[in-house]
Amino acid sequence: MKKLRWGFIGCGEVTEIKSGPAFSEVNGSEVVAVMSRQEQRARSYAERHNIKKWYTDAQELIDDPDVNAVYVATPPSSHATFAIMAMRAGKPVYVEKPLAANYEDCVRINRVSEETGMPCFVAYYRRYMPYFLKVREIIDEGIIGNIVSVQIRFAVPPREVDYAEDGQLPWRLQPDIAGGGYFYDMAPHQLDLLQHFFGVITEARGICANRGHLYGVEDTVSACFQFEGGLPGSGSWSFVAYESAREDRIEVIGDKGMICFSVFDFQPIRLHTAEGSQVIEIPNPKYVQYPIIKNVCEHLQGIGNCNSTSVSATLTNWAMDRILGKF
Numbered sequence: 001m002k003k004l005r006w007g008f009i010g011c012g013e014v015t016e017i018k019s020g021p022a023f024s025e026v027n028g029s030e031v032v033a034v035m036s037r038q039e040q041r042a043r044s045y046a047e048r049h050n051i052k053k054w055y056t057d058a059q060e061l062i063d064d065p066d067v068n069a070v071y072v073a074t075p076p077s078s079h080a081t082f083a084i085m086a087m088r089a090g091k092p093v094y095v096e097k098p099l100a101a102n103y104e105d106c107v108r109i110n111r112v113s114e115e116t117g118m119p120c121f122v123a124y125y126r127r128y129m130p131y132f133l134k135v136r137e138i139i140d141e142g143i144i145g146n147i148v149s150v151q152i153r154f155a156v157p158p159r160e161v162d163y164a165e166d167g168q169l170p171w172r173l174q175p176d177i178a179g180g181g182y183f184y185d186m187a188p189h190q191l192d193l194l195q196h197f198f199g200v201i202t203e204a205r206g207i208c209a210n211r212g213h214l215y216g217v218e219d220t221v222s223a224c225f226q227f228e229g230g231l232p233g234s235g236s237w238s239f240v241a242y243e244s245a246r247e248d249r250i251e252v253i254g255d256k257g258m259i260c261f262s263v264f265d266f267q268p269i270r271l272h273t274a275e276g277s278q279v280i281e282i283p284n285p286k287y288v289q290y291p292i293i294k295n296v297c298e299h300l301q302g303i304g305n306c307n308s309t310s311v312s313a314t315l316t317n318w319a320m321d322r323i324l325g326k327f
Helices: 013-017 039-048 058-063 076-088 103-116 130-140 182-198 290-300 310-323
Strands: 004-009 029-035 053-055 069-072 093-095 120-122 147-155 201-209 220-227 232-238 247-254 257-261 269-273 276-280
Touching: 004 058, 029 039, 029 058, 039 053, 053 058, 058 076, 069 076, 076 093, 076 103, 103 120, 103 310, 120 290, 120 310, 130 182, 130 257, 130 269, 147 182, 182 201, 182 220, 182 232, 182 247, 182 310, 201 310, 220 310
Parallel strands: 004 029, 004 069, 029 053, 069 093, 093 120, 147 232
Antiparallel strands: 147 247, 201 220, 220 232, 247 257, 257 269, 269 276
């Protein structure tokens, strides 16, 4: 597939500032159509981004002969439906994370991908960002020695929209749409990245609570997990913390040092060894999804390989569902 002509299903905020423009910056790739159920949104997005076609029906976009690859950028509950529609139409798919709202839908996507031979990639874009490539380089080179423990600490205050008095909570707090609360939206980036570094999580359990009573789903999660090689890990997440407790930190502890980094704030990487402490600053690309989108495109063009697939993403959904006690 030399020339990629993408159709977007969904044109929300993520496509505006993180992903959308990157598709047209990759050689041999362009966006030819966009779809939203809201006609005004679809038309406006197409006009602002110089996209030739817009639709209000996903099937029409998928059936468009000018579209030969599909980007699914809708809330998680519809990922499986649109990804499967596209693959059955013979078109590869790039899906926003998490892959689906539950583990079972991920399995369905994988089954159809195998049946049709159509690849399905997932937007765990941090795997390909220079910041996290540096973290992995430090780990893989043994600079901090044998890894003995991994810890995630994440805490943020409530968002203004969490106080909605009219009951109109954001979709990320509606489990039938999002799969859970903010944990299901934020934690997959952290868990996918750690599995990319250390292998598959084979055991996971968690304790979930609602401590702020602002909405119905969990706002506080504590978890422990273990990777396939026996490495233990733990995590704590709070989405109703006091401002002074705000934290976005992963610590990878080795027997010769420690590395600390953030997943969302991109604070400078901090490396601690017997030789002292080092602060490492790595700038982000203009569009944070550009590195992975370039990788996906090159995979489809036969000149590269993208390992952020529906299979690897399913492992992250499994871990999250275990932590939340879904099964």
